[in-house]
Amino acid sequence: MSEFNKTEMPTEIDNEVEKENFFIKIKNFFVSKVSNKKSQKNQMLEWKKDGWKAIVSLAPALLILLVFTFYPIIKTFIVSFFPSYNYQTDAFGQFGFDSYATVLQDTTFWRAMGNTALMVIVSVPLSIIIALLITVLLNSIKRLQGVYQVIFFLPYVTNGIAFGLVFATIFSPMDYGLINSLLNLVGISSVHWTGTAYTIPYWAGIFVITVYAIWNGLAFKILVFLSGLQGIDKQYYQAAQVDATPKWRVFTKITVPLLSPMILYITITSLIGAFKSYSSIVALFGEDMGNGLDETFITAVGYIYKYFNSVTSGGNAELLSVASAAALILFVFIMIITLFQMWANKRKVHY
Amino acid sequence: MEVKLINLTKVFSKKEGDVCAVDHINITIPTGKLVGLLGPSGCGKSTTLYMIAGLHRPTEGEIYFGENEVSKFPPEKRGIGLVFQNYALYPHLTVRQNIMFPLENKKMPKQEAAEKAEEYANLVGIGDLMDRKPSQLSGGQQQRVAIARALVKEPEVLLLDEPLSNLDARLRLQTREEIKRIQKETGVTTIFVTHDQEEAMSISDEIVVMNFGVVHQIGKPQDVYNEPIDMFVAKFLGTPPINIIPAHMEKDKICFFDETFKEKADIDAKDGDELSIGIRPEFVQVDEKGKYQIHVEMVEYIGRDKSIIFKFKGGEQTFKAIVPSTLEVLPDTDIRINFTRFFIFDSEGKRLI
Numbered sequence: 001m002s003e004f005n006k007t008e009m010p011t012e013i014d015n016e017v018e019k020e021n022f023f024i025k026i027k028n029f030f031v032s033k034v035s036n037k038k039s040q041k042n043q044m045l046e047w048k049k050d051g052w053k054a055i056v057s058l059a060p061a062l063l064i065l066l067v068f069t070f071y072p073i074i075k076t077f078i079v080s081f082f083p084s085y086n087y088q089t090d091a092f093g094q095f096g097f098d099s100y101a102t103v104l105q106d107t108t109f110w111r112a113m114g115n116t117a118l119m120v121i122v123s124v125p126l127s128i129i130i131a132l133l134i135t136v137l138l139n140s141i142k143r144l145q146g147v148y149q150v151i152f153f154l155p156y157v158t159n160g161i162a163f164g165l166v167f168a169t170i171f172s173p174m175d176y177g178l179i180n181s182l183l184n185l186v187g188i189s190s191v192h193w194t195g196t197a198y199t200i201p202y203w204a205g206i207f208v209i210t211v212y213a214i215w216n217g218l219a220f221k222i223l224v225f226l227s228g229l230q231g232i233d234k235q236y237y238q239a240a241q242v243d244a245t246p247k248w249r250v251f252t253k254i255t256v257p258l259l260s261p262m263i264l265y266i267t268i269t270s271l272i273g274a275f276k277s278y279s280s281i282v283a284l285f286g287e288d289m290g291n292g293l294d295e296t297f298i299t300a301v302g303y304i305y306k307y308f309n310s311v312t313s314g315g316n317a318e319l320l321s322v323a324s325a326a327a328l329i330l331f332v333f334i335m336i337i338t339l340f341q342m343w344a345n346k347r348k349v350h351y
Numbered sequence: 352m353e354v355k356l357i358n359l360t361k362v363f364s365k366k367e368g369d370v371c372a373v374d375h376i377n378i379t380i381p382t383g384k385l386v387g388l389l390g391p392s393g394c395g396k397s398t399t400l401y402m403i404a405g406l407h408r409p410t411e412g413e414i415y416f417g418e419n420e421v422s423k424f425p426p427e428k429r430g431i432g433l434v435f436q437n438y439a440l441y442p443h444l445t446v447r448q449n450i451m452f453p454l455e456n457k458k459m460p461k462q463e464a465a466e467k468a469e470e471y472a473n474l475v476g477i478g479d480l481m482d483r484k485p486s487q488l489s490g491g492q493q494q495r496v497a498i499a500r501a502l503v504k505e506p507e508v509l510l511l512d513e514p515l516s517n518l519d520a521r522l523r524l525q526t527r528e529e530i531k532r533i534q535k536e537t538g539v540t541t542i543f544v545t546h547d548q549e550e551a552m553s554i555s556d557e558i559v560v561m562n563f564g565v566v567h568q569i570g571k572p573q574d575v576y577n578e579p580i581d582m583f584v585a586k587f588l589g590t591p592p593i594n595i596i597p598a599h600m601e602k603d604k605i606c607f608f609d610e611t612f613k614e615k616a617d618i619d620a621k622d623g624d625e626l627s628i629g630i631r632p633e634f635v636q637v638d639e640k641g642k643y644q645i646h647v648e649m650v651e652y653i654g655r656d657k658s659i660i661f662k663f664k665g666g667e668q669t670f671k672a673i674v675p676s677t678l679e680v681l682p683d684t685d686i687r688i689n690f691t692r693f694f695i696f697d698s699e700g701k702r703l704i
Contacts, residue, residue, distance in 0.1 A: 224521075233437075233439065235435045235439035236439055236441060237440075238406050238426075238433075238435070238439070239433070239439040240427045241425070241426050241427060242405075242406070242427065242431060243427070243452060243453035243456055243500075243504065244428075244434045244453070244457070245427075245453075246456065249455075249456065253441075253444075253452075254441060257441075257443040258442070260441065260443075316543070328649045334521065
């Protein structure tokens with residue numbers, strides 16, 4: 001269970017938040033430029049002056065992004081179209097779509113996509129709904145609200161290892177595991193939930209992954225929802241109360257629509273997070289991602305990493321192209337889902 | 352429906368100690384009347400309104416709606432319509448959906464609810480804005496939507512919290528006429544809260560003047576203005592505000608500055624008592640044979656009228672008088688005046704005459 005230290009959520013979300021802020025700043029910058037309708041000439045002059053300042057200020061960040069983000073993305077894109085690209089010699093070889101064919105014909109890839117899709121479809125909506133309900137309940141508590149808030153936020157500030165150890169105790173494959181002892185109490189024999197030494201039933205593995213994903217993301221979701229909820233004017237609720245609005249209607253007709261910007265943000269970030277899930281799988285089922293060489297619980301990123309890893313650890317150097325192709329396919333999937341989300345939410349989100 | 356408040360009290364417990372926001376007030380609001388709760392900010396008028404609405408729980412006292420004691424009822428059981436100060440329109444719903452919202456809560460059939468919404472939208476004059484979002488409306492329009500939403504469920508009592516404070520001056524005049532008209536048309540017992548005495552005076556059937564959680568005076572606006580019960584009410588009503596001249600008793604004479612106000616005053620005060628004489632600006636009459644000589648400091652032209660800033664002999668304090676603009680008065684001159692009316696208050700502000 002030592003692999004449990006690989007938790008992905010916190011750092012990843014920090015990144016997302018930073019990105020979000022960055023984009024908002026950029027957007028505001030442009031909006032203020034456009035809406036500020038001074039004379040064209042003045043505007044151009046100002047733009048030039050401010051533009052240089054902006055570029056100088058952004059340069060360090062841009063440089064790092066360029067080297068560690070944009071360059072790898074472009075390189076991945078190119079490499080995926082050169083099936084015999086050699087990682088060691090940097091020789092591109094012939095242009096072709098063979099890598100894509102390899103990936104798309106690989107049953108393991110489709111298993112990985114299936115597992116990923118399951119996480120995206122099941123754990124993301126479930127975790128958002130659970131987080132929303134907890135938030136609303138948390139917000140409606142009058143006494144000791146602070147204490148309950150702290151309890152729910154603790155996982156967020158808890159060390160990943162501690163988090164993993166607790167999880168390992170709960171879902172231990174041994175008889176002394178929390179869930180297993182409970183099952184034994186009612187006469188059901190132990191289930192192999194996690195670990196590398198046993199064959200894990202598919203349903204059990206998926207169940208554990210789902211619970212892990214929900215639990216792992218819950219604190220941050222609640223944090224975002226709670227801050228959103230506390231930003232809603234209390235008078236809406238008073239108005240609803242005066243009009244004898246049933247509780248459920250208050251939730252669906254007032255709270256959810258008014259929280260929709262936060263819900264959209266959380267949905268997109270957790271969808272992308274779910275698409276990228278890998279470390280949690282390794283943590284739960286070992287580097288083979290379940291049941292020896294079967295890779296039962298392999299995910300899309302797991303698949304990419306498997307190929308990439310086999311190259312860097314001295315395997316067939318040409319497999320890097322396959323990994324790149326798989327990465328690009330995943331990218332396209334995430335892109336499509338995100339665009340769809342944006343489109344679907346345009347009419348449902350109220351800022 | 353008649354609304355009756357008996358010994359209504361609200362105490363807010365705070366770290367720094369208890370604050371008595373509303374202190375044993377008794378008010379009866381007759382059926383179908385428009386009543387304004389008037390007072391400076393922090394006087395407990397909004398707290399009173401929220402207690403009537405049920406959003407605040409009274410510490411003590413009873414609230415009757417007709418025959419029913421409702422102070423233990425939650426807001427939804429009281430059958431009231433409430434218009435919030437900032438309207439609290441649901442931003443994600445259209446005007447139509449906003450107005451239909453209370454009806455949908457009652458599970459009224461869609462068709463019927465839509466018709467009702469239409470009817471009330473027309474009543475408040477926003478029938479052509481039904482498909483807009485609140486953010487696409489002006490303040491005055493939003494206000495009307497809020498009123499329509501409060502009225503659509505046909506409440507027995509309509510409550511308005513500072514209904515005009517978010518509107519600009521011109522719109523305010525227009526909207527207050529509108530509120531008066533809507534109230535007359537629907538006949539709903541209406542209670543509204545305001546700190547603007549002019550607003551309260553102009554549309555209320557009755558006003559309730561409050562300060563520090565206590566009711567000072569209840570009555571028809573003109574009556575309260577003409578016969579204020581104490582100095583607070585006299586000072587709070589009227590623009591420009593009433594002149595309060597510091598005075599005192601000398602034997603049985605009332606004197607101020609170098610002047611004698613009354614030779615033989617038959618009032619409940621003894622020699623040396625501090626008094627205040629209240630003179631509304633319009634009570635000052637310029638008269639060549641007037642009793643008091645004043646020194647005119649400044650003359651302001653305010654359209655129809657002219658206002659004079661003046662000093663009495665022997666006093667440095669300035670006072671204000673409103674005189675017809677046709678009257679010839681020059682600054683830095685001495686003229687003579689009389690008072691057509693006056694109030695006299697004792698040192699605690701209680702009115703003696």
